[in-house]
Amino acid sequence: MAAAAYAAVISVRRVLEDFLHPARHWILLDTQHFRSLLQKVFSFQHFLEDYDALPVTSKSEAEDGVEGQLAKACYAVEDIIESFVSDQILASPNLQALDMILTRFSQDFPKVLQDVDFIEKKVVKIKGKMGVVKDQQPVNSLPVAGLSRRLAPVASNTMAGLDSHLFQMKKRLVGDEPKLQMVSIVGMGGIDKTTLARTVYDNPMIVQNFEIRAWVTISQEYNMREILLALLHVTETLFGDRKQEDSANNFANFVFLGVCPPELEKVGKQIAKSCKGLPLALVVIGGLLAKSQRTIVQWKYVAENLTSIINLGNEEQCLKILSLSYSHLPLHLKPCFLYMAIFPEDFEIRISKLIKLWIAEGFVNPTVTRSLEDIAMEYLGELIDRNLLIVSQRGILGNVKSCIIHNLLRDLRLREAPKREFPLYNKVCEYNWSSSQLAPFSKLLRVLNVQDNYSPEKIMLLVNSRYLHFAGNWPVNSRLTSSVSLLWNRETIIVRDCPRIILPSEIWEMTQLRHLEFQDIVLPEPPQQFGHVGLQHSYILENLCSLSTPRNFKFIEEVLKRIPNIKKMKITYRDDVECSESSYCIENLARLTKLESLTLRVYWIKSIPTECFSLPHSLKKLTLSGCRLPWKDTTIVGSLPKLEILKLEYDAFQGLEWNPSDREFARLKFLLIEAPDLEYWGVESTHFPSLEYLVLDDVDLKQLPWVLQKFTRFDLLNCTSLRNPFLNSVEQIKEERESLGYEELQVEVSCRWEW
Template identity: 35%
Template sequence: MKKRVEKIGDESDVQDLQSGISSLAVSSNPASSGIGKSNTVGLDDDMLKIKERLTGGSLNLETVSLVGMGGIGKSTLATKIYEDEYIVYHFHIRAWVTVSQEYNVGEILKNVLRSMKLLTKEMLEASIDQLSESMYKNLKGRRYVIVLDDVWDTKVLDDLKRLFPNDKNGSRIMLTTRLEQVANHGNSSRPYHMRFLNWDESWNLFCGKVFGKDFCPPELEKDGKKIVQSCQGLPLAIVVIGGLLAKAIQTPDYWENVEKNLSSIMISNDEHFSKILTLSYKHLPRHLKGCFLCMAIFPEYHNISISKLYKLWFAEGLLKSVKSKSLEDVAEGYLFDLVDRNLVLVHQQSSKGKMKTCKIHDLLRDLCMREAEREKFFHVLKKDLLGISKGIGLQRLIIHSRGENHYTANCLPNLLVRSLFNFGKWENFSELDLNVRLLKVLETGSRIMTISSSVIVEMINLRYLACTCKDVTFLSSLHKLRNLHTIIVRNVISTYVGLNIWKMPQLRHVQLNHVVLPDPSTTEAEEENCFIVLEHLQTLSMVYDFKLTLEILKRIPNLKKLGIHYEQRRWNWGDYCQSNLVSLHNLESLKCTFSGTLRSSLKNVTFPKSLQKLTVTGGKFPWKDMKIIGSLPNLQVLKLKNNAFHGRDWEPNEGEFLQLKFLLLEDICLVHWRADNIHFPRLQHLVILSCEFLNEIPSSIGEVPTLLSIKGISCSDSVITSANQIQEEQHSLGNDGFQVQFQFNSNDVYLMRDSLEDHFLDILGGHPQLSYNNKDSLHTMLYGSVGSLQKEN
């Protein structure tokens, strides 16, 4: 049988390793099977932690799992640990078995016995029961470590673990897997998530592979660093391209060509590399394959909005309906599965701790592109337009920007396209020669596009619309599209346009910058329509001067997210019926923006108890009104921006904010914040942006047992000092994970505050695969983007 060994940094070339993808099971102790010594980079700390898990802790038989995407170095680390002198000394018996997607228990048992040098010729024909008895007897009473490499199914563990004796002597099973479900199965300890290499580790591995030393000739360094950067910390990719370059001519022109064609060069020159990545896709259940291929629709280096991804999957018909579950819950389950399979990386987490944006490694994206085009899942428009002929039917067409290349209006024949994703250079939709009546999905990303009302009304089958426009007058015609369920439109010019949602019963999500909703009673007076309830509508934002009458709220009973913009100069509180908000029993997120200079009061506002997230921008409400917000029983996230509350002093009351986990204060003219730990008993993250008058963070905030971080931009020295004191106290109590990070003032803070807030939310979460798995790199990216003096503690 062939061996499948996922070796990173081995002395032999990666392309010479035997893949054995289709084998049932492979044998062996790596040291005795010719695998060789591993030349790992950046794994010393990881190795130490795993060794502690193997040799310490409980005396019961336990499983230690290494989990991560293909090519990240799981088998390399396992091999290095397996060969470690202390591991050899500590365990009486060691055995190594590589398990592939299809396995045979008998073959695995033979390989364990072979590792133990106990496999005889007679045993080759023995039954599983005989092999099990022999293995059990020889392991009984001895401390052993069995490595199960490349496990794909929890059934493997169920079939094998009953055959391993538990003598409570500290024996261990160590397994490597790409699947979180496998890593968490049985009596496993907490899985160890493999990380990507950071920049220094990547560069050292690359130089060592190409030159045999930590040095790169100056004339090759520029292109070499670009090549390494494109590998994005994936060890297998670095080793593969390093092995190829070590054998090739080493000139700047050749390296530049390699850098520009990196993915295709690696795939075409290394079958082993291609199989490792493809294997994860082939193992996906059918219902997840289309969802995964959709990840490649978005451009390179694109951080994909989770909420947009769910809407897109729904529009493409990729979600299976499940009783007692909403389609959004089904989509979330699909994404969790892809994350657990280490195919999708969580990039950002929201203030509620949920996934906000995600991404995939560029090499996996290239895999998606190849598989999607091979299966005709979508077609990418190339600049040479090969493969497209007149009248051809395409399920999905993607137009990607290619540098300065422009497509012309007549370069597309009359295409029959169901879904169009335009990330290219077209700005006028009318120029595209498409049969728009067939379109179900139209996505233009951030590219500013012109869409006329005459064209939009012809899209009778449109279900999903996401675009950026200067002129959004076409919105007034959208009500004619009765199949439309998602509208995501960003108008770059602040003009309010009417949208008659009351004629669109299939609507689920409406996300606009500025929209005015007509009075539904007037709308129905114009027609012979009966009372329409938008029972599917979950998202509605941002609505201008939204009148919360009971008649309107009865039409949107299942709304979960609402965004409203009020113009204070036009206010007459009685006209807007804010007390009726309580009628939205399913509302979870509310964003209210107030423009103008008048001071207001919340005394007539009644929030629903279901509210979990509240963002208030402007308004200048008095701090005494905060008790209305503080009494909300399920509020987890509170963001106060741009003088949302006005006054020098804020003293919360006991019994308020019992569930609050995230608090943001931005541009608030607060001086004295007199809070105690009892006021925010579950607070985890505190973010303070541009609160220049705040004199300090209350020291009692540091006594909140759940507090994880304090972040800030443009704060006074006294605020930073108080935060540092809180950190010192936390560290003295053993909470070394507590973070304090502050950025000094810069001219860019006010312009960048929204994006910076998102970056801060990036580093608040603790997901093991958080954005390149390198928080140092992320932190550098965040503060480097501001370009001002940094102070971090």
């Protein structure tokens, strides 16, 4: 019940916040009641979070029933608001129809509010009981800062003043001392203790001498139970049978981080034996006991119940164990976990799509300081850490590109969703549904992800949908109407297989837009706006994260103000007799200070003037094509401090020689070069210190720069259309690297690099 209630509360919260946005001036209602309702929704959210954290023994069936009532009430509020907005938009400007819609809403909405008020009274009573329960909790389980999923900090490139300490640390760690040692680094804050520790941890000598290393970060305030639980989840990656003695030892380590207390040793061995050597069972049961009272009575109770699970058939046994894992998920992860059942069996899920869907469904709890995408990625990481999702593909930077679900976990989701009254399919359309089948659901449809073609007219009927992903197959220069701005909470529009589309200027009024992705769009300049009282104003698309692919996009002042948080852009420039290069204001790109990924393709005959080419320092990934800049101007790119992926496609730069400057491309890991006229590449030891992957496609280099044999991180070369002398130089570099003890250079010779 908790997952359904929490999902409903978070979802209706977002609906109300969208409804109350200043851009909704066309909604014909007094907003005071909705503001009051939003405060109640906030209260419900806090109640569910607190209630879920209580021990199971402190809850009752009657109280659990309130969660189901709360979910239904929130969905009812959501449906009536979205139905009203949909009816108003579709009926406008028919005044008689609008009057009927308002009358019907004024009759139905108070009934829903009565249900909310009734549930609120129940929640207040439960909160009173919860206060007593909280007061009775032991001191060592107070909710202080727990163990969060944090990456090990990245050490700086300099170790000024710490060289002697580094030498002493390495000497102690790889010395001949036979006994176990604990080496502490102590001192006041800010003296680079963490930098020293990280440098030692990553040192090649340490890596070579220690087969197993682990980096753990624990805050000054911590919760012992949370630490134990986090350690238990790490062990879930272990699979295979274990001997009885190993099971008992592992069990003790899981629960106590050491030796089992004498009074619990006998029953502990009984529990470990019941797990039949299955590491997953040991982890789950250990997690239960780590969070329960460590008494003989409690442990015997668990042992008896465990026997009933272990004696089931293999598949049923696994599902029961996995169900225990689900029940211990944090509340905010449960809706995301159950939602995964919408994907077909053995389906490879693109993470970029999954994140958009979670957000569209309202599962991601918004905060003021972080974007929904960042929060959703954190949710994803937590599910992966718990082995509830399996990573199937990673990107060049180690980021997760796609994942799959184990069939048993999918079965668990399908089993748990109806049991928890989680509305799995009421707002999600199956992949093989046609547009005609969707017609009856169009008014309240939230997510549309189909292979069918959709016309611009059909789009306007999906008033309340947040996520649209479909095939367009429209004629060239088709237009969306100005009424597109009335799609009040549209967040994602992705249209495939569609030639050039002309968007209306009203697209700039869609303040909830997060992702706008077309094959080729003409995006007009933002108009001057006038509100319903005649006051001039403009809307900021502060949620817009990705935009592709506008043609001949102008980075004028008015545009820059509208997209302050854009992170990903794909843009093209084609022959335009009406405009010169300077009119596109490409130099203003540098002012998009949150832009992380940029694809810029130019199809002009002449080159971009150097003075018109400027890039933001926030870029991590850059693809250039057709810019026709001289190689000496790569300094503009090489000076980007965060750049990690660079693709220089055809005619990005031109000339026979490329001589990079010192200390450029400091963090670059991936480099692709497509340059048929490039004959000499003057790489030196101070260039490209982080380079790992190099792709040379259709270049005329005589040889691979010899200095690359000293690049310790360089381990993959892909090349096409190269001469034998070049390939001979590659073999020589491979042999030299092997003689130096570096990791073997992987060389791939192919027709075309697929990325």
